[in-house]
Amino acid sequence: MSDAVKPTWPRWALFFAGAAALSAIPFGLAFSHALKGAAMLVAMGVWFVAYMAYVFVGSSRLKAGRIGPAMRRYRRRLAGAMLAYCVALMGSLALLRGGALTGPLLWIVAAAPAIPILGVLVVMGLYLKEEPDEFERAVHVEAMLWGLGVVLALTTVWGFLSNAQVVPAPPLFLVFPLFCLAWGVSQPLIRRRYQ
Template sequence: MFSRSSMKNPAYRRYTRRMLPLSLLYVGAIMLASWLVHDRSTISAVSVGLALLPGLAILGWIWAMARLLIELDDEFLRLLEVRKFLVATGVTLAACSVWGLLEIYTNVPRLPVFLVFPLWAMGLFVGMLVNRITLGTAGACA
């Protein structure tokens, strides 16, 4: 989450106001789809719609992160956010590529594709640590 001082920045306040309802939509959509759509259900407009509903929240998260970059006036804070995004992308690409090779050449379990975005989100934490270690600050994060 963000530190108290960063919440004085209007861009971070708007980001938080966007992310909270999207997060609630995601959790609610996952719960609804899990309750109403059984594993390996027959394809219908309802099952496809319910299965895709959490994806709308993910698209919203991506949009909210892009808006944060656009709205941040402080170039240093923008740099810190971009660096976090780049590290998260590198972590995700590396993990998925290595795991994919293991899937091809060994008998490891398949990585469900829907886990790629949560992996990327965890990579943001790694990016925050990289910022703290290399630049002495993680930025807006506490």
């Protein structure tokens, strides 16, 4: 039997090109001012769900047969957390828009979108705990360290730049997506080293 692996990078490239095109939609909507207020919020909600569906279905087809039970559970939990995030974010933005909230309620509503994101951290931890394949685990841990390294490097440089008022203060809510991006990008590079 052959152990040759068909090159999958052209299909991955197509997948990422599609994801990049989908990512451009919210910027297009925001800059064109085509939609306003509640319509914009609903459009962003629809876009978010469509984007998630594209990423989950696309990656599961590309990884066909290579998704173990622990990874499947991780992906299901992640999808749930991301949907909860979408709902919490839209609800929070809608409630904050009125500007009528004060005191502890304002704090809770403002921080609500962070709760599902903290859930994602728990989901990541559960995956590492449940993954039976030690090599997979090692790749993920190493990729997380790269994610952490990228986040620390960028935010430290940005922090000093903003101290000197060369650039505005870093948007801290973007630290987590940056970590996820660096984690995801480093994975294929780490795997290549073991081939």
